[in-house]
Amino acid sequence: MDGIPNHVMLKQYSDQASFSDNHVREIPYQGETAMDIYLQVMNNTPKWVGALMRLRNRITSAIGLKHLGNFDDFAPVKTDYKVGDRVGIFTMIYHSPVEVIMEDQDKHLDVKVSFHITPNGNRATVTASTVVHVxxxxxxxxxxxxxxxxxxxxxxxxxxxxSPE
Incomplete structure (x- = not known):
């Protein structure tokens, strides 16, 4: 069901997941860490995604789900995040140079997202994976x-x- 590669640490959380997915993109690489990539992604979320998040927050707050905040409001306050720190709408639960795992949970869902980077010379593969337990x-x-x-x-x-050149 999940398609999360074995080398991605998030895989260990995928047993009995209600939802999981995995997406891959090749990028040019100049020594960035997984956290660098995560921050770059969060800072460049498409505007329509931000609009959907605002809509989600309005609807879900009315029915008792947690208001997560907005991607549009994301501004990293530091660069030396540690496990346990809140980073945007998620809390960091795992950090290494090649992978960062973020989580948000409430009484309805446990959501974990991972950004894993596999360097290969002047390119790298970014693997973005998600696991949800309902x-x-x-x-x-x-x-x-x-x-x-x-x-x-x-x-x-x-x-x-x-994109790589």
């Missing part, structure tokens, strides 16, 4: 609507990264 009926209803949209958002967001 905890109740409201979480299932939410994922029914969000799951298909998520499969559009992640590739569109990765396309904002530079």
């Amino acid at each position: 905890k109740n009926r409201l979480g299932n209803v939410y994922m029914f609507f969000v799951g298909p949209i998520h499969k559009l958002i992640v590739p569109a967001t990765l396309k904002k990264l530079p």
